[in-house]
Amino acid sequence: MKKSFLFLLSCISLSAGAQNLVQYVKPIIGTQRMGHVYPGATVPYGMVQLSPETDTPSYELNGRYNPDVYKYCAGYQYDDKTIVGFSHTHFSGTGHSDLGDFLIMPSVGTLKLNPGTADKPGSGYRSAFSHANEVSEANYYKVKLDDPNILAEMTTTPRVGFHQYTFPKSDQAHIILDLMAGIYNYPDKNLWTYVRMINDSTIAGYRLTNGWARTRTLYFAMTFNKKFLQMGYRKYDKREVYGGFWGQFARVKNFPELAGRQLRLFFDFKTEANEKIKIKFALSPVSMDGAIANMKAELPGWDFEKVKADGQAAWEKELHKIVIKSDSKDEMVDFYTSMYHAMINPTIYMDVDGSYRGLDQNNHKADGFTNYTTFSLWDTHRALHPLFNIIDPKRNADMVRSMLAHYDQSPEHMLPVWSNSANENWCMSGYHSVSVIADAIVKGNADGIDANHALEACVATARHRDYAGIGYYMDMGYIPDERNGNSVSSTQEYAYDDWCIAQLAKKLGKNDIYEEFYKRSQNYKNVFDPVSGFMHPKLADGTFCKKFDPFTTLGMGFIEGNAWNYTLYVPHDPASLIKLMGGNKHFITYVDSLFSYDLPDKYFAETEDITRDGIIGNYVHGNEPSHHVAYLYDWTDKPWKAQEKIRMILKRMYKPTPDGLGGNDDTGQMSAWYIFSTLGFYPVAPGSDQYAIGSPAINNAVINLQNGKIFTVDVKNQSDKNVFIQKITLNGKVLTTPFLTHADIMNGGSITFEMGAKHK
Amino acid sequence: MKKSFLFLLSCISLSAGAQNLVQYVKPIIGTQRMGHVYPGATVPYGMVQLSPETDTPSYELNGRYNPDVYKYCAGYQYDDKTIVGFSHTHFSGTGHSDLGDFLIMPSVGTLKLNPGTADKPGSGYRSAFSHANEVSEANYYKVKLDDPNILAEMTTTPRVGFHQYTFPKSDQAHIILDLMAGIYNYPDKNLWTYVRMINDSTIAGYRLTNGWARTRTLYFAMTFNKKFLQMGYRKYDKREVYGGFWGQFARVKNFPELAGRQLRLFFDFKTEANEKIKIKFALSPVSMDGAIANMKAELPGWDFEKVKADGQAAWEKELHKIVIKSDSKDEMVDFYTSMYHAMINPTIYMDVDGSYRGLDQNNHKADGFTNYTTFSLWDTHRALHPLFNIIDPKRNADMVRSMLAHYDQSPEHMLPVWSNSANENWCMSGYHSVSVIADAIVKGNADGIDANHALEACVATARHRDYAGIGYYMDMGYIPDERNGNSVSSTQEYAYDDWCIAQLAKKLGKNDIYEEFYKRSQNYKNVFDPVSGFMHPKLADGTFCKKFDPFTTLGMGFIEGNAWNYTLYVPHDPASLIKLMGGNKHFITYVDSLFSYDLPDKYFAETEDITRDGIIGNYVHGNEPSHHVAYLYDWTDKPWKAQEKIRMILKRMYKPTPDGLGGNDDTGQMSAWYIFSTLGFYPVAPGSDQYAIGSPAINNAVINLQNGKIFTVDVKNQSDKNVFIQKITLNGKVLTTPFLTHADIMNGGSITFEMGAKHK
Structure with missing residues (x-):
């Protein structure tokens, strides 16, 4: 009872004029270059991620791996000029691709069932668009599709995508459901597709794919807000299966059951000017009946604005778990977009x-x-x-x-x-x-x-x-x-x-x-070689490899990090590591050099998953193994160096622009680093209850804890220049070491940082 | 309570020395030529039909349909000299093929994962066998596999196949699970196969096929009575998927998860002389967990003889629903093999x-x-x-x-x-x-x-x-x-x-x-044309086709029957039909001619699904549309002609030999015709409560009804020559018309036929 009451209270407080934090969420951040996030609609941890594809390159090009596939892990690249369609599943920020299930595209005029290519306008159903006509918010995406002159809008519930297409007047209005489309578009990815018509405005089906996930079946149910005049299909595989095959049936359209490896469906309508065709598209990992039940439970009606508002309220609730104050709108955007990116994954399944x-x-x-x-x-x-x-x-x-x-x-x-x-x-x-x-x-x-x-x-x-x-x-x-x-x-x-x-x-x-x-x-x-001074590949005979290059990430015993970075990867035992590496002084010099020694260009090409900006000296923030490194200064006699470096990283690696992420967001890890570091502390060794203190980058933060308590971070005199901690008090008591415990936070209370331009 | 008690009683009475009827069941009958039945093991209506394949020809030969596919609807042809393996699903008597799921074959020595061809002994895992070393009973099949010198035995429960292989001493004993094999073996039939190792003696998996059934998934669980030394696999599809793909794993065998389009698995053992390797193989239409649960529920132990005996007792119970007396063992065999074939389909699903x-x-x-x-x-x-x-x-x-x-x-x-x-x-x-x-x-x-x-x-x-x-x-x-x-x-x-x-x-x-x-x-x-005197193809303009040949089944508006046969297909209204065709006398001449006018050879080739013996004159018993025809004499003034014809059909179309079925058994319809006709009556028009009387071919039959009542058929003076009914009494009252009602039977009682050599 108490819990529900509290929950109710929090709902009321949100709806009764709490700060609007959703406005700071900009899903478009990171959609350019290597962020690998998507601009479309989703609710927190939602099973549906309804978002545009600007391309889904084939995995193979001339019989070889097509490196473009990597760019399209999330299906969208900001620099592209056309949209292929809107599909219901996307990874957020990953360094590998899959999903892109059940692509929908509206069109008018002569039906084109092929997507066409970006360089040939009108060669298929894809459409030109411009960012001027695009809106990307938490749980809302809108874009004008220039070629068919259709306004596309989408929002979601956890398991249902909700499309709203505003059509011109047309006797030839179409909704295409491309069941061949997908991300990680291997030629044989689609193993089987099945579709069943339930009535004149609803279908259900599933697709079994062998993509990155090797045996994956996803079920769906799709309902229109009006009857379709016709459901048609075309097959793109040599073997004819369902639909028209059976001589017994006289019909040439509206086959109530279709299956095959490669199918595209279309639904025909007549539309009045500005008529809205709406589609509810539910997913299920289990069955078509499950998808139908999900739709009924989560999205019984057709009120697009309400679904959008409900989803944004859900985001508002999640975002309010940390309420920050900052003088900078950019910082607000960076913070709440990070919060947004952090609360997309893992996804409900x-x-x-x-x-x-x-x-x-x-x-x-x-x-x-x-x-x-x-x-x-x-x-x-x-x-x-x-x-x-x-x-x-x-x-x-x-x-x-x-x-x-x-x-x-x-x-x-x-x-x-x-x-x-x-x-x-x-x-x-x-x-x-x-x-x-x-x-x-x-x-x-x-x-x-x-x-x-x-x-x-x-x-x-x-x-x-x-x-x-x-x-x-x-x-x-x-x-x-x-x-x-x-x-x-x-x-x-x-x-x-x-x-x-x-x-x-x-x-x-x-x-x-x-x-x-x-x-x-x-x-x-x-694996630490006192001779080279690095973690160093070691042979079975116990000797260290003679061939060794601490800058390279290739063939040297490391993954997504070179020896220079990885040597510092002992998050659970920094004190021993410092001793092992020669003590406090030598260790500080080593870490300093990581940030100051610019990685020669020849090594950059082999550093995965990051942009050129994703690197500071030789410190690779775009990959994860060094995420704790700046905090290691806390174990030396110069924790102020941590404060300096962290503020530098925050500034350089996170920007409120489409190219604002310095590397793959990695399903929220990059964003979580940002959130912790902005608050002023970081979990160097998960599994311990300890947080290392960095340099808080906001003026105030209130963490609303699930146990009903509140932990406040107060930062005095903080600015881009005043990055150094002068004094910390925890619940009024001075903190003498740069560490905080989990209990310190969860018990509620407040921590106060006094900042200055000079380190102490 | 009462029901269970009765059930208990009936079990006891069967086991306590009731007549052994299972001995008369010869599943081998009909396995030669066109019967399309299988000799393997099943329980009544069982979901598992565990039976040998002597061949599974590819659906395509040189890019075209391979007509041999039709011969192997049930996977087994009596004339073949080799066995490919034993699979778990088979149609009984159909005129179209599918199934053949999960083929198992034991072998010793160097592992051969290809089945090889019948004409090249030793070219693969298939083995020579001879009928001298083969036993085929209800729910039991045994054969000596000559090449590996292994005795193969099998029995079943409704959902589980039970294999028992007696091996020679060998360090290289293998069980092959060929997941590529199947009946209706279209090159792309297998869409996806998944296998998971549950422990060192159990696996589970499924296969999705696009065969005759277009979207069919069958799940399985397979348990050995001893640990395998190794589970290995080979893939036969260009794309590498599970198993060995992932560089993380050092192992080269015993991958606990495998999937792909075309896979063959093998399990290695060391065997002592005469060691029995036993396999329980459960099916489920729903899930791997379902298959495991089916196995646990139906076949928890390893007692092969008990499972065989239980299944045969289940058959005994079903066979006892009609207990006949006959002087002829052949008749007993024909009758109870017909009962057996009649109680295989439809199958539990x-x-x-x-x-x-x-x-x-x-x-x-x-x-x-x-x-x-x-x-x-x-x-x-x-x-x-x-x-x-x-x-x-x-x-x-x-x-x-x-x-x-x-x-x-x-x-x-x-x-x-x-x-x-x-x-x-x-x-x-x-x-x-x-x-x-x-x-x-x-x-x-x-x-x-x-x-x-x-x-x-x-x-x-x-x-x-x-x-x-x-x-x-x-x-x-x-x-x-x-x-x-x-x-x-x-x-x-x-x-x-x-x-x-x-x-x-x-x-x-x-x-x-x-x-x-x-x-x-x-x-x-x-569609009756009084000019031709036949049911006759009619055009949209209301005129009858000029081109017309009453003997052909091709392109003349009929399926599996020509106009001569099909004209008589008005089972619900014979009296009107007789009038339409010109009255009693003309009708009798017409039906007589059907049996006496030999179909010219040129038409035979186009008559589907039957052997040359499946035809009497122009009467095609091997196909169904004429099954009621002989009984139509009951609506004329010469019902004795029905008696004569029916006895002739019984004699000529059913024999206790491998080639004993005159056509496809058609999931029991041919056998049901035999059972009714042997008892002396037949349901000409299902949907009415009426049976037309023919000529009983046994001396006595007791029908044990589910309502606890008994209906007895007593036949006096019956013999191959005494086929004509002299007198019928029903419960002591003389029957004056050649018809019986359903209530006459279900109320219990007795019918007595007095037979003679001359018609009345």
């Missing part, structure tokens, strides 16, 4: 009744939790899940339960590495699920989690000898460079992950597991 | 928990009934379902409920025509579901059927203007020959079906529907 497709390809029912997918854990364990542990611990606990369900269903008996729609994509290194799990439980956020089962899952994953060099790592204390391309970085990442498991075991009083994994957590020392 | 895949491709739960598929209704409405209405009315009511569920889920809003595993195959003409439904309800067998909903379904189906000329038929009273290849036979079949709907409407007191459909039932008269 179940029907309204709790049914979802499991990793074992069986259907399951989520018992008392919301099931999520799209876990890009190599990225998000660092700051995104720790952020959830502060602002949305209940949801984070559900995410952990989703990860444990994944483990229970896993043919490998492993926790997720990169989970995507009932598939394990095995993308990137480490077993960082254990970090997310340990962080949640260590921070007391174990709501509904079976902690012992969680520990069992962590241990089983970490002992999977067959996976990515773990066997060698267990036997030898490091991965020999002959055995694995990421021998050094994986050794380091396992060491950190093992430390997380040890923390979890300690919390649960499992001393033998604590001992085992604490010991493993020290393995990073085995 | 749901998990033990009632879950099944519906025609709408959603999963459903059967609420209070068993869901069935494999409805070959053009065939089986004639005698098979009427037989069920006597010996198993509860099951038949469930079949009707399955048909209504199909209607409810049908995108076309139609009752089934040929339903196959959640697909509508649209095979053959008419909408004969209505006959089965009307027959059940008219005969008072509406247990659990919503009769009004059933009538609605019948009417909606019969008014589907778009389907197979119905619109023309409704508007013009016949189908113009320009519009449809079966214009005449479809007009006749619709007329009969409409009469069934009228009977159902009458029973339910829906007079307007009765009137509408009774009127339609007279439409057969519109």
Whole structure:
């Protein structure tokens, strides 16, 4: 009762004139170059991400991999001049592509079922557009399609996309449903497509794809606000299947059942001038009936404005979890767009009744939790899940339960590495699920989690000898460079992950597991070469590789980071690392050099996932392994250097412009870094309860905690120049070390920073 | 309580020494030439039909249709010398092919994953065998595989196949699971195959196929009685997917998850001499979890002999529904093999928990009934379902409920025509579901059927203007020959079906529907040409086609029957037909000529689905449209001619030998004809309560009715020569017309025939 009352209160307070924060959300930020985010409509953690595609390049070009595919991970590139259509599923900020399901495009006049090419206007159904006629807000996207002269608008509920197309007067108005279109558009991606007409304005269907997610079935239901005159189709595969095949039927249109590998459908209408054709398009991971039920439950009517407003209110509620004050509108935009990007993933992956497709390809029912997918854990364990542990611990606990369900269903008996729609994509290194799990439980956020089962899952994953060099790592204390391309970085990442498991075991009083994994957590020392001064690839015979280049990321035992960066990747034990590297002074010089030594151009080309701006000296913010690095100064006698560097990174890597992200947003990790760093602290080692203090970049922030308490960050005298902390008081007491604990925040209270232009 | 007690009693009485009827079942009958039955193991109406494939020819040969495909509808041809393997799903007696799912083959020595060809021994995993080493019984099949020197045995439960392979001593013993194999082996039939290892002796998976059933997914679980040393695979499709792809894994075998379009798996063992490797292989139409649950529920242990015995006891129980006495063992074999073939289809299509895949491709739960598929209704409405209405009315009511569920889920809003595993195959003409439904309800067998909903379904189906000329038929009273290849036979079949709907409407007191459909039932008269004296193709302008050949089945407006045969197809109104054809005398001459006028050879080649022996004169027993014809003499003044002809057909068309079936068994219709005719009566017009009397060919039959009553057929002085009825008494009263009603049977009692060598 109390909870609902509080919830009610918060709703009322929001609707009764609370600050409008949604206005600062600009989904267009990061849509240019490498941000890989999309400008379309979604609600927080929504299963539907309804957004325009400006291109979906074929995976193959002349029989080879087409490098353009990478640009279109989110389907949209700001520099493009045409829109192909609007599809219902998109990754946000990933470095790999998939999805792009069920592309819809309106058109008028002679029907063109081919998308055509951007360089030939009118060659297909794609249309020119301009950013002047485009509006991109949280849960609302609008664009004028110039070629058919149609205004396209879209909004969503968690499981339903809502399209509204304002047509000119036409006897030949069409809605195209391109069931061949997709992102990661491999020629054989579509395995099977099935469509069934339910009545004269509703269809349902599904598509089975073998994309990045290798066995993925997505079901849909699609309803128009008026009857279509005709549903037609064309097939693009040699074998004729349903629809017209059976001599028994006299009809040439409106086949109520269609299937095949490659199909495009169209729906014909007559429209009056300014007539709105509306479409509700529901998804389900489980069944067509599930999609229909989702539509009925979430979007029973046809009030576009109400659905848009409801979704924006949902965003408003999420954004209000941290209310900041800043003199700069740009900062407000950067902050709340980061909040927006941080609360898109992981995505809900179940029907309204709790049914979802499991990793074992069986259907399951989520018992008392919301099931999520799209876990890009190599990225998000660092700051995104720790952020959830502060602002949305209940949801984070559900995410952990989703990860444990994944483990229970896993043919490998492993926790997720990169989970995507009932598939394990095995993308990137480490077993960082254990970090997310340990962080949640260590921070007391174990709501509904079976902690012992969680520990069992962590241990089983970490002992999977067959996976990515773990066997060698267990036997030898490091991965020999002959055995694995990421021998050094994986050794380091396992060491950190093992430390997380040890923390979890300690919390649960499992001393033998604590001992085992604490010991493993020290393995990073085995790949440090005191001669080169770097983490250094080591051979099976125990000697370090002679060929070595600390700048390169290729073929040197690291992934998405060179030795210079990765050497600092010991988030769980900075003090020992500093000792290992020669002590305080040498360590500071080393970190300084990372920011000041410009990476020669020849190395840049091989640095993945980032733009040229995504690099500062040799510090690669566009990739994640260095996200904690600036905070390491807190373990030296010069924490002011952290303050300086963090403000520099905030300024240079985040801008309120389409090209404003310095690299892939990585399903929110880059944004979570921004949020923490702007607030003035950062979780260097998730799995501990400690935050390292940086340099707050706002004047005031109120964190509205789920437990009803409030934690306030007050920053005095802060400015672009006044980046150095003069004094910190926590609930009135002076803080003498640059660290904060989770309890300090969750108990409520206030922290006050006094800032100045000179470091102390 | 009472029911279970009776059931218990009947079990006891069977096991305590009732007559062994299973001994007379010879599944091998009909496996040579055109019978299209299979010799393998199944329980009554079982979802699993575990049987050897002697070949599975590719659908295409040199880019064209391979006519050999037709021979292998059931996967087995008696003349073949090799066995490819044992798969779990087979049609029984159909004239079209599909299924053949999940082929298993044991082997020893060097692993060969290709089946090889029959003409090159040792070219693959297939093995030579001989009938001398083959045993085929109800629910038991055994064969010695000569090449690997392995004894293969199999038995089943409704949803689980049980394999037992007796190996020689070998360090290289293998079980191959060929996931590419299938019947109706179109090159692109396999759309996707998924396999997951559950533990070191169990896997689960599914296959999505686009075969005759166009969108069909079948799930499985497979458990060995011992751990395999290794599970390996080979892929036969250009794109590499699961298994070994992911560089993270060091392993080269035992990938716990595999998928692709074309895969073959193998499991390696070491065996001692005479060691038995046993496999339980469960199916589910719904999910892998469903298959696992089916296995647990039906076959928890490993006792092969017990499973075999239980399945044979289930057959014994079904066979005991009619207990005959005959002097001839051949007759006993023919009768009980017919009973066996009659009780294979329709097949159960749901998990033990009632879950099944519906025609709408959603999963459903059967609420209070068993869901069935494999409805070959053009065939089986004639005698098979009427037989069920006597010996198993509860099951038949469930079949009707399955048909209504199909209607409810049908995108076309139609009752089934040929339903196959959640697909509508649209095979053959008419909408004969209505006959089965009307027959059940008219005969008072509406247990659990919503009769009004059933009538609605019948009417909606019969008014589907778009389907197979119905619109023309409704508007013009016949189908113009320009519009449809079966214009005449479809007009006749619709007329009969409409009469069934009228009977159902009458029973339910829906007079307007009765009137509408009774009127339609007279439409057969519109295609009778008094000039030619035949049912005759008619053009849209109302004139009869000038080009006409009453012997041909090609291009003359008929399907699987020429005009000579089809003219007699007015099962619901023989008296009017006789009048139409010129009266009693002319009619008798016409029917006589059908049996005496030998069809010229040139026409035989075009007569589908039958062997040369399947024809008597011009009477084609191997196809169904004439199945009632011999009984039509009952409507003339010479019913003795029926008696003579029926005995001739029984003798010539059914033999206790591998080539003993004169045509496709057609999922039991041919066998049901045999059963009725042997008992001495036949349902000429299902939908009426009337049986026409023929000539009983046994000495005594006891029909054990589900209502606890018994109906006895006593035949005195019957022999191959004494085929003519001298006198019939029903419950002691002399029967003066050659007709019996359904109530006469279901009320219990006895009918006595006195036979003689001369007709009366």
